[in-house]
Structure formats: C-alpha cells, structure tokens
Amino acid sequence: DAGVIQSPRHEVTEMGQEVTLRCKPISGHNSLFWYRQTMMRGLELLIYFNNNVPIDDSGMPEDRFSAKMPNASFSTLKIQPSEPRDSAVYFCASSSGTGGSPLHFGNGTRLTVT
Amino acid sequence: SQKIEQNSEALNIQEGKTATLTCNYTNYSPAYLQWYRQDPGRGPVFLLLIRENEKEKRKERLKVTFDTTLKQSLFHITASQPADSATYLCALAEGGSYIPTFGRGTSLIVHP
Numbered sequence: 052d053a054g055v056i057q058s059p060r061h062e063v064t065e066m067g068q069e070v071t072l073r074c075k076p077i078s079g080h081n082s083l084f085w086y087r088q089t090m091m092r093g094l095e096l097l098i099y100f101n102n103n104v105p106i107d108d109s110g111m112p113e114d115r116f117s118a119k120m121p122n123a124s125f126s127t128l129k130i131q132p133s134e135p136r137d138s139a140v141y142f143c144a145s146s147s148g149t150g151g152s153p154l155h156f157g158n159g160t161r162l163t164v165t
Numbered sequence: 166s167q168k169i170e171q172n173s174e175a176l177n178i179q180e181g182k183t184a185t186l187t188c189n190y191t192n193y194s195p196a197y198l199q200w201y202r203q204d205p206g207r208g209p210v211f212l213l214l215i216r217e218n219e220k221e222k223r224k225e226r227l228k229v230t231f232d233t234t235l236k237q238s239l240f241h242i243t244a245s246q247p248a249d250s251a252t253y254l255c256a257l258a259e260g261g262s263y264i265p266t267f268g269r270g271t272s273l274i275v276h277p
Contacts, residue, residue, distance in 0.1 A: 055208070084264070086267075092269075093267060093268065093269035093270065094209075094254065094267040094269075096264060096265075096266065099264050107262070107264060142208050142209075144208070150196060150197070150258070150260070150263045151196070151197045151199075151214050151216065151258075151263070153199065153211030153214065154199075154201075154209070154211065154256075154265060155211070156208025156209050156210070157208050158206070158207050158208050159206075159207075159208055
C-alpha cells in the first residue's frame with residue numbers, strides 16, 4: 052500500500068486566496084483525520100470523519116475552513132480566504148477506526164500564506 | 166484544563182545509552198496512550214500503544230510504561246543509535262471518542 056497520500060506537498064499563496072488540500076487515505080480505513088502542526092501549538096485536530104461523515108469538527112478554527120469527504124478514498128480541506136496565520140503543516144491521517152488503532156499519517160502539506 | 170506535557174528541551178544522549186522520554190497529562194482519563202516518531206519533513210509514524218489497564222509494553226529496543234496514578238507514561242529506547250534521532254510524540258485518547266490528542270513532542274538527539 053502506498054500509504055496516505057497528500058497533495059500538494061508545498062503550497063505558497065497570497066492572503067485572501069483560496070487553498071485546497073487533498074488527501075487519499077489508506078484503502079479500507081474508515082476513519083480520517085485532519086491535523087495542523089505549528090511550532091507554537093503542536094499537532095491540533097481540525098476534523099474527524101468516520102465512514103465519510105464528519106463526526107467532530109470542533110477543532111476547525113473558523114468558518115474560513117471547510118472539509119469534505121465525498122467518498123471513502125478522498126478528502127479535501129479548504130481555506131477561503133486564507134490568512135498568514137494559517138501558515139502551518141497540514142496532515143491527513145487515516146485509521147481502521149477501532150479503539151487504539153494507530154493513525155497512519157501522510158507527509159503533510161506545508162502551507163505558506165504571504 | 167486538559168494538558169499533555171512533553172519536555173520541550175531536546176534530549177541529548179550518547180550512542181549506546183538508554184533514552185527516556187516523559188509524557189505527563191492532566192484532566193484526562195485515557196483509554197490508551199500511543200507513541201509516535203516524527204522525522205523532519207515527514208508525518209508521525211506509530212510506534213507503540215499501551216492501554217489503561219497495562220503497566221508496560223515492549224517492542225524490540227522500545228519500552229513504554231503507563232502509570233495512571235501518576236498520570237505519566239515513560240518511553241525508553243535502549244542501546245540508542247544515531248538513527249533513533251527524531252521527535253517523539255505521545256498521544257492519548259479517552260474512551261468514547263477514541264480521537265488521539267497529541268503532545269508537542271520531545272526531540273531526541275543521539276550522538277555517535
């Protein structure tokens with residue numbers, strides 16, 4: 052298995068632009084997580100999907116952020132409009148969903164908003 | 166408030182020694198705790214899981230302990246090697262949600 056695949060690896064954009072991050076989870080995994088990592092705050096959960104349904108989006112910072120999972124093999128995280136404080140590394144992770152199952156992370160998207 | 170604390174200072178040790186990393190938590194009742202390794206520019210990689218009713222887990226040169234009274238987990242790497250240099254993250258999840266919350270990680274540097 053290729054593991055969790057995220058694209059793009061790097062994204063540089065100007066403030067106010069729309070940004071879309073993409074994730075392909077491991078086939079057969081029914082849980083998908085979006086995390087954001089910064090030096091100041093570490094890894095923070097943004098949103099959690101189970102069987103393609105958003106279960107917990109309490110970590111989504113504000114309405115500028117939205118996430119979708121239209122099918123079991125694809126998810127997007129969108130920021131519109133982007134702001135410099137959104138600069139971070141965004142990780143997608145998937146798991147089999149049973150309690151204690153390890154999370155399998157992609158290699159992240161490094162977002163820089165100027 | 167809930168907190169997961171890992172030493173923010175890097176741990177520097179000599180090759181061959183045992184590295185011990187600490188994860189403390191407050192205001193959590195974890196069902197389990199996990200340890201991950203993260204290399205620069207990569208996503209975290211799962212290493213070990215220990216459940217609330219377990220005291221110790223081992224895997225090759227790795228050992229994890231879990232003390233729910235002290236609210237602490239210790240992560241040990243024996244016979245450390247320069248290749249073990251990385252950031253190590255603990256994550257815990259409470260029963261019911263099973264959504265892992267991560268500490269900020271501790272950087273380990275093993276000197277040859």
